[in-house]
Amino acid sequence: MKYINAEKINNLLSKAVNTDQRALDAILKKSRALKRLTLAESAALLAVNDPESIQKIFSAANSVKEEIYGRRIVLFAPLYISNLCANNCLYCAFKADNPLIKRKALTVPEINHQVEWLLGRGHKRILMVCGEGAPEAKSNIDYYLQAVEAIYAAGVGKHKIKRVNVNCAPLAASEFKRLKESGIGTYQVFQETYHEETYRRMHPKGPKSDPDNRIDAVDRAFTAGIDDIGIGVLYGLYDYRFETLGLLSHIEHMEEKFKVGPHTISVPRIEPAEGAQLSFNPPSKISDEEFKKVVAVLRLSVPYTGIIMSTREDPLLRDTLLSLGVSQISAESSTSPGGYSASAEEQAGGQFSLGDHRSLDEIVGTLIAHDYIPSFCAACYRMNRTGESFMQLAKPGTIKGKCKMNALITLKEYLDDFASVSVRDAGSKMITRYLKQLDPPEQAKLREFFNHVEKGLRDEYV
Ligand code: SAM
Numbered sequence: 327m328k329y330i331n332a333e334k335i336n337n338l339l340s341k342a343v344n345t346d347q348r349a350l351d352a353i354l355k356k357s358r359a360l361k362r363l364t365l366a367e368s369a370a371l372l373a374v375n376d377p378e379s380i381q382k383i384f385s386a387a388n389s390v391k392e393e394i395y396g397r398r399i400v401l402f403a404p405l406y407i408s409n410l411c412a413n414n415c416l417y418c419a420f421k422a423d424n425p426l427i428k429r430k431a432l433t434v435p436e437i438n439h440q441v442e443w444l445l446g447r448g449h450k451r452i453l454m455v456c457g458e459g460a461p462e463a464k465s466n467i468d469y470y471l472q473a474v475e476a477i478y479a480a481g482v483g484k485h486k487i488k489r490v491n492v493n494c495a496p497l498a499a500s501e502f503k504r505l506k507e508s509g510i511g512t513y514q515v516f517q518e519t520y521h522e523e524t525y526r527r528m529h530p531k532g533p534k535s536d537p538d539n540r541i542d543a544v545d546r547a548f549t550a551g552i553d554d555i556g557i558g559v560l561y562g563l564y565d566y567r568f569e570t571l572g573l574l575s576h577i578e579h580m581e582e583k584f585k586v587g588p589h590t591i592s593v594p595r596i597e598p599a600e601g602a603q604l605s606f607n608p609p610s611k612i613s614d615e616e617f618k619k620v621v622a623v624l625r626l627s628v629p630y631t632g633i634i635m636s637t638r639e640d641p642l643l644r645d646t647l648l649s650l651g652v653s654q655i656s657a658e659s660s661t662s663p664g665g666y667s668a669s670a671e672e673q674a675g676g677q678f679s680l681g682d683h684r685s686l687d688e689i690v691g692t693l694i695a696h697d698y699i700p701s702f703c704a705a706c707y708r709m710n711r712t713g714e715s716f717m718q719l720a721k722p723g724t725i726k727g728k729c730k731m732n733a734l735i736t737l738k739e740y741l742d743d744f745a746s747v748s749v750r751d752a753g754s755k756m757i758t759r760y761l762k763q764l765d766p767p768e769q770a771k772l773r774e775f776f777n778h779v780e781k782g783l784r785d786e787y788v
Pocket residue numbers: 417418419455456457458493494495496515516518559560594595596597598599605638677678
C-alpha cells in the first residue's frame with residue numbers, strides 16, 4: 327500500500343517490546359512538551375502492558391489534551407443520506423450484496439425533514455455520511471452537493487446548521503474541488519486497515535477494492551483545496567498496534583507533503599451490522615483496555631489533532647475516553663437514512679448498531695457533570711482557521727482560549743433554547759464557574775456575548 331512501509335512497522339513493533347522505564351519516561355516527557363512523537367516512540371508506548379505504566383500514559387494523555395483543547399468537547403450528529411452502495415465491505419450492512427436491509431437515498435424534502443429534527447434538538451454540526459451510491463439519474467458528486475445544499479438551507483426559527491462535514495467515498499480531484507466550494511468543513515475518509523493483504527480481503531468488490539486509490543483520496547482532496555481532512559482506522563480488522571503505526575505513517579506522509587497533518591482522527595471499532603457476518607466476530611477484536619491505550623497513544627503522538635468518538639461506544643467507555651484525548655463526540659445518532667424521522671416510510675436499514683442511546687440533552691448533562699464544556703462551535707471554519715492556520719494555533723495550545731470562549735457562548739445558547747430544567751441549572755452553574763476563572767477583560771467580553779444571547783442574538787463567536 328502506498329506510503330505504508332509494512333516491514334518498517336513490523337520491525338519497530340518487535341524492537342518496541344524492549345523499551346525500559348527510563349525510555350518510557352523520556353517519551354512521556356517529550357509528549358507533555360507537546361512535541362510530535364516518532365514512529366519508534368509511538369511503537370514503544372503501544373508495547374506497554376503493565377498497569378502502572380499504562381496509568382502514566384493515561385495521565386500524560388489527559389494533560390496533553392487539556393493543554394491543547396482545554397475542557398471543551400465538540401458535539402455533532404451524523405446524518406446518513408443514503409445506504410446505496412457499489413462496494414462489498416465485509417463488515418458493513420450497506421454492502422451491495424446484502425439483501426436484508428431496505429435501501430434508500432433521501433430526497434431533498436426528506437433531508438430537510440431530518441435536519442429540522444436535529445435542529446429542533448439543538449444540533450449545529452452535521453457529519454453527512456453515505457454509501458458509495460446515488461439515486462438514479464444523479465452522479466454521486468451531484469447527489470452529495472445537492473444534499474449539502476439542502477442541509478445548509480434547512481432552518482428552524484433562528485437555528486441553522488453551522489458546519490457540514492462529509493464522510494463519503496473518495497472522489498476525483500475536480501469533484502473534491504466542487505465539494506469544497508459547496509462550503510463543507512472537514513472531509514473524512516478512513517483507510518479502514520493499513521495492512522494491505524487484509525485490505526484486499528475485506529474489500530473484494532467495487533471502487534473501494536483499490537487500496538491506493540483510497541489512500542490517495544487524502545492527497546487529492548488536499549490538492550483540491552480541502553485542507554481539513556479526517557482519517558481513521560476501523561479497529562478490529564487487523565492487529566491494533568500495526569494499524570496505529572500505519573495511521574501514524576500516513577500522517578507523516580501528509581505532514582511531509584502538505585506541511586499539515588489531519589484535522590481529525592476517528593477510531594471506530596467494528597459493531598454488529600445486519601447481514602455482514604464478519605462484523606459479529608471481527609478477526610482482530612480489540613478489548614476496551616487496548617482501545618483506551620490506542621486513544622491515549624494517538625493523543626500523545628499527534629497532540630494537535632482532534633480525536634472523534636462516535637456513538638458506537640457505550641456511555642461509560644465514552645466518558646472515560648474523554649479524559650484520554652477525545653475532543654469531539656457524536657450524540658443521539660442514527661445510522662439509518664431517515665432514522666431521525668418518526669415516519670416508517672422514511673426509515674431505511676442502518677449501517678451498524680449503536681452503543682450509546684442517550685439524548686443530546688442527557689449527553690450535555692453528563693459532560694457538564696464531568697466538568698467538560700459542551701461546545702456547538704464552528705468558528706474556526708468560519709474564520710478560515712483551517713489547515714495550516716489552524717495547526718499554528720493548535721500546536722502551541724493557543725487555540726484553547728478561543729475554544730473555551732466559543733464553547734461557553736454556544737453552551738449558553740443551548741441552555742436558553744433547548745435544555746431541560748436540570749441541565750439548564752447545571753450548565754448555568756458551570757458558566758458562572760468558568761467565567762470567574764477568566765481574567766477581567768475576557769470576563770467583560772464574555773458577559774457582553776451573554777447579554778446578546780439573552781436579547782435573542784445567536785451565532786456569535788471569536
Ligand atoms: N461509504 C463510504 C466509505 O466507506 O468510505 C463513507 C461512509 S461509511 C458509511 C463510514 C465508515 O463507517 C466506514 O469508513 C467504516 O469505517 C465505518 N463502518 C462500516 N461498517 C462498520 C461497522 N460494522 N461498525 C463500525 N463502523 C463501520
